[in-house]
Amino acid sequence: METTDITRSIDARGMPCPGPLMSLIGAIREGTVGDMIEVLSSDEGSKTDIPAWVAKAGHELVEVADDDGYSHFVIRKVR
Amino acid sequence: MTDSETFSVVLFSGTDDKLQAAATLSVGAAVMGRPVQVFLQYWALDAFRADRITKDHGVAPEAGPEGAAALASHNGAHWSELFRQAADVGEVHIHACADSMELLHITKDDLDPLVEGIWGVASFFGAADGPVTFI
Numbered sequence: 001m002e003t004t005d006i007t008r009s010i011d012a013r014g015m016p017c018p019g020p021l022m023s024l025i026g027a028i029r030e031g032t033v034g035d036m037i038e039v040l041s042s043d044e045g046s047k048t049d050i051p052a053w054v055a056k057a058g059h060e061l062v063e064v065a066d067d068d069g070y071s072h073f074v075i076r077k078v079r
Numbered sequence: 080m081t082d083s084e085t086f087s088v089v090l091f092s093g094t095d096d097k098l099q100a101a102a103t104l105s106v107g108a109a110v111m112g113r114p115v116q117v118f119l120q121y122w123a124l125d126a127f128r129a130d131r132i133t134k135d136h137g138v139a140p141e142a143g144p145e146g147a148a149a150l151a152s153h154n155g156a157h158w159s160e161l162f163r164q165a166a167d168v169g170e171v172h173i174h175a176c177a178d179s180m181e182l183l184h185i186t187k188d189d190l191d192p193l194v195e196g197i198w199g200v201a202s203f204f205g206a207a208d209g210p211v212t213f214i
Contacts, residue, residue, distance in 0.1 A: 016155040018106050022164055025110060049107075056111055 007035040013070050017045035021053055028059065028077050035077040042070040085114045087207030090214050093122025096138040096150055101214045102161035109169025117173040118203040124179045129191045132159045162193050174198040
């Protein structure tokens with residue numbers, strides 16, 4: 001994933017559950033279809049909650065990776 | 080996204096730990112497309128009074144001093160803010176129990192705008208389909 005593909009990046013590290021997910025939802029609502037949103041989260045709940053919400057809301061989880069003490073997600077706004 | 084069973088919850092306890100947990104559950108339900116019905120009784124209703132909603136409501140006795148300190152240092156959003164976020168992203172209805180309103184000698188004007196209105200118990204069960212959670 002090239003950094004230039006990212007439309008918006010949210011650094012939610014240090015934010016407890018459900019903060020990172022709510023930040024993602026806010027960015028999806030404000031964005032336009034095709035946006036690539038990156039979320040960095042150190043909250044363990046995000047590892048299950050972000051994929052669960054993305055699937056439920058009908059968007060696409062493009063990338064998930066664990067980094068040093070946090071997770072990195074890339075979500076494409078589909079609708 | 081309201082294609083699944085309502086999350087119906089009665090809030091009785093007015094301590095910040097239980098309200099924080101209830102608000103977190105409500106956010107989770109709301110973002111996953113479940114309608115949320117919250118019914119406020121007793122001390123939870125008292126905590127929703129406009130003049131004290133963000134004040135310190137203490138914690139359950141089981142928390143002990145360590146638990147109280149842990150909650151105090153928690154940097155997440157306040158439970159009232161979480162309820163607002165839940166209502167913003169999903170379908171969330173919060174009503175006050177008419178009987179508890181009388182007990183506390185308060186009116187709708189005393190309550191935070193999060194509270195939509197005052198209901199009798201039967202109205203809550205009219206809206207609450209499925210299991211009811213009591214906190």
